[in-house]
Amino acid sequence: MSGSNKSPSWLPVMVGGIVLIAIVVIYNRGPSFDIGSNSGRGNWPEQFQSNGEQIYFTARSSSGIRINAEGGGMHMQMYQSSCVSCHGADRQGRRLMPRFWITAPALTPESLFGGHDDNSEKDGHGDHIKYDAVTLKRAITGGIDPAGNSLDREMPRWTMWQGDLADLIMYLKSPVQASSVAVK
Ligand code: HEC
Secondary structure, eight states, X not given: OOSOOOSOTTHHHXXXXXXXXXXXHHHHSSSXXXXXXXXXXXXXXXXXXXXXXXXXXXSBOTTOOBOEEEOOHHHHHHHTOOHXXXXXXXXXXXXXXXXXXXXXXXXXXXHHHSOOOSSGGGGTSTTOOOOOHHHHHHHHHHOBOTTSOBOOTTSOEEEOOHHHHHHHHHHHHSOOOGGGSOOO
């Protein structure tokens, strides 16, 4: 043995192990990461209380009109999405699959309309300033946050009738129904 070979054979195994652990940790922290929730409808409302709620869950208004979207990447193509498939039935947001490093933020009244100067990257709703009805409409249809920045293309740009959009905004302003929160 020359002694110049400083990397022992177990090193790659150890590095691999650390990377694996890191991936598992990333998967499990932050907003609920729940691969099955796209198909599972266990915590969907039994009956939609409003047109806005129906649009959120089905991307179809109560008059039967489909809400169209552009963008949204692979996730959109894989799941034929409506808001619920990325932002969750509990509206708490979640990591997207397969691009799990991208988080769809929470869409609760607190996260959208409340001020949050805390370390807000952690809870997944970014560090945007408060939304109001006008800036929220612009985010949904144009993908622009209140500061004028473009949202990630994983957030689709939606096209819908003004009345449907107003109903959707009203729904997002309403508190999350207890029945929509998954029992864990
Ligand atoms: C394919 C996944 C996906 C779908 C479907 C989706 N979104 Fe999003 N949405 C995202 C992602 C990802 C972001 C974060 C973008 C960013 O941080 O730049 C986002 C951001 C947002 C924001 C900005 C929130 C914030 O904190 O700034 C709003 C509002 C929003 N979405 C509303 C909706 C509504 C309403 C629907 C249904 C009509 C919807 N989204 C459907 C993925 C999605």
